[in-house]
Amino acid sequence: MNSTIEFQNNDDLAFFGKVNASISHELKNILAIISEAAGLLQDLTEMATKGQKIEFEMLKTCSQDIVEEIQRGFATIKRMNAFSHSMDDTVKNVNIVDVVDLMVALAKFLSFASKVRLDPLPEAEAVVLTCPFRLQNLIYRALFFAFESAGPDGEIHIAIQPQPNGSAHITFSGFDPGNARSFTSDETKKIAVSIGVDIREATELRGFELIVPENFDAVRQS
Amino acid sequence: MKVILVDDEKKFATMLAKRLALRGIDIDYVNTGEDAIVKAEMERYDVAILDVKMPGIGGIELERKLKELDPCMKIIFLTGHGSETDFETGSAEAACYLAKPIQIDELMKILHEVTG
Numbered sequence: 001m002n003s004t005i006e007f008q009n010n011d012d013l014a015f016f017g018k019v020n021a022s023i024s025h026e027l028k029n030i031l032a033i034i035s036e037a038a039g040l041l042q043d044l045t046e047m048a049t050k051g052q053k054i055e056f057e058m059l060k061t062c063s064q065d066i067v068e069e070i071q072r073g074f075a076t077i078k079r080m081n082a083f084s085h086s087m088d089d090t091v092k093n094v095n096i097v098d099v100v101d102l103m104v105a106l107a108k109f110l111s112f113a114s115k116v117r118l119d120p121l122p123e124a125e126a127v128v129l130t131c132p133f134r135l136q137n138l139i140y141r142a143l144f145f146a147f148e149s150a151g152p153d154g155e156i157h158i159a160i161q162p163q164p165n166g167s168a169h170i171t172f173s174g175f176d177p178g179n180a181r182s183f184t185s186d187e188t189k190k191i192a193v194s195i196g197v198d199i200r201e202a203t204e205l206r207g208f209e210l211i212v213p214e215n216f217d218a219v220r221q222s
Numbered sequence: 223m224k225v226i227l228v229d230d231e232k233k234f235a236t237m238l239a240k241r242l243a244l245r246g247i248d249i250d251y252v253n254t255g256e257d258a259i260v261k262a263e264m265e266r267y268d269v270a271i272l273d274v275k276m277p278g279i280g281g282i283e284l285e286r287k288l289k290e291l292d293p294c295m296k297i298i299f300l301t302g303h304g305s306e307t308d309f310e311t312g313s314a315e316a317a318c319y320l321a322k323p324i325q326i327d328e329l330m331k332i333l334h335e336v337t338g
Contacts, residue, residue, distance in 0.1 A: 025275075025302045028322055029231050035323035036237035043244050058240070065233050111230075111275040152277035 005090045005131045005194065011187055015137040016087075022109040023080045030073045037062045037069070079105050086132045094135070096126040096160055096168045096212060103136055104158070107143040114150040114175075116143075119159040126160055126168040129215045134195045138188070138210060142172050145183040146207070150175035157207075166214030173207030183208065223337050224266065227251040228258040228284065229273040229300065234322075241326055247333065255279025255287075262291050268337050269296045271329075296336040300324065 041062050044054045082102055104116050146156045157174040177183070184199055192199055196218075198211040225242065229235040230253050239251040250265070252258050255278055258270070270288050272281040279287070285297050299319045318332055 028302050029234070032322035032324070033231060033233045033237070036234055036241065039326055040237050040241055043241055047244075062237070065237070069233070111277055111280070113277070 005134065011137065011191060012133065015133075015140065019083060019106055019140065020080075022106065023076060023083075026076050026109040027073065030069050030076065033069045034066055034073075037065045083136070086136055089132070091129065091131050091216075093127050093129050094132045096128060096135075096162075096170065097121050099132060099135055100139060100158060100160060100170060103139040103143060107140055107147065110144070110147060112147055112152050114147045114152060115155040117155055117157045117174075119157070122160055122162050124162040126162040128166070128168060128212050129217065130212065131195050131216065134191055135197070135212065138191050138195070138197060139170065141188050141191070142170075142183065142208070142210060145177075146172045146175055149177060168212045169209050170212065171202055171205060171207060171209040173202060173205035175206060177201065177207055223247060223268050223333065225249045225269045225271060225333065226258060226261060226265075226267045227271045228253070228255060228276070228281070229271075230254065230276040231273070238324070238326075242329075245326075245330055247330075255281075255284040258284060259287055259291070262288055262295075266292060267295055269298060269333060271298045271300060274299050274301045298329075298332060298336070 041059070044059060044062075047054050079102060083106060100118070104118065107113060108116070143156075150156050154175055156172060159169075159171045159173075161169045161171070163169060188199070191197075192210075196213045196216040200209050200211065202209050225247050227235055227239050227242070227249060228251070229238075232253050235251045235253060239249050242249050250261055250267075252261060255276055258272075259279070261267075262270075270285075272284055274281040276284075281299055285299075288295055288297070301319055301321050318336070320329060320332070
């Protein structure tokens with residue numbers, strides 16, 4: 001029988017709050033654009049009513065921007081929903097690719113986010129039994145640290161490699177991990193240990209990797 | 223009145239600048255703090271409208287740099303949330319803070335107030 005994980009510590013709550021705050025910031029940005037586009041349409045309508053000449057191209061751009069931003073809003077809400085439901089099951093089988101994909105999308109809402117290059121998806125499935133919420137927290141922390149190290153003009157590289165023993169390696173590279181100690185803080189280590197994840201430096205790649213076991217419970221009990 | 227608008231959300235900056243231009247404001251807009259400094263070194267602006275959170279040079283740091291170039295420049299901050307924590311990070315010297323989405327009439331009123 002698998003162990004369970006109880007969400008009751010400050011790290012879990014802080015992570016949930018941080019991600020939700022960044023999502024609300026993104027939604028507010030989207031609404032601000034829609035609001036300006038609607039306002040501009042209103043301005044143009046008033047001008048047309050007064051018989052003033054208006055640029056057709058401006059009308060087209062406004063309508064197009066509204067449609068695009070609504071789509072961006074729907075995509076954001078879909079991710080918000082996926083993130084919120086990640087707390088439904090404290091332990092379950094998850095595909096690492098899906099988890100990384102979601103966290104990259106959410107971390108990009110951070111104002112200092114770097115560009116991210118995700119390696120082509122592995123052919124073999126990278127499915128592990130873990131606590132999805134804690135794994136998300138760890139990946140988000142890794143992205144946060146990588147973004148801070150690489151800067152907004154930098155590009156970080158992420159690779160997911162399923163291993164023959166069922167574990168999966170997630171490598172974050174392409175930046176200077178000079179101050180890697182701030183990533184492997186006590187809080188980060190505590191989260192990693194709780195789901196059996198090992199954090200290793202990947203010096204030759206200028207980064208680090210997370211080694212996610214096939215079954216977190218087997219590692220915790222060994 | 224010469225105004226510079228700095229916001230990393232390109233569409234937002236473009237549309238807000240157009241709306242202000244339609245109201246007779248002489249406005250330039252850029253999407254980074256770095257570009258704003260380059261502009262401000264070449265031209266004199268009465269007011270800078272700055273997004274608080276931007277990649278690279280954020281709004282708060284940009285305010286300081288712009289004030290070094292021109293201490294008379296008035297600053298209006300745009301914030302994503304309008305929350306107390308956003309305001310706390312700002313400078314006490316800033317003319318005011320506006321939460322997004324903004325009301326164009328309110329912004330126009332503030333622009334006229336700060337420029338006397």
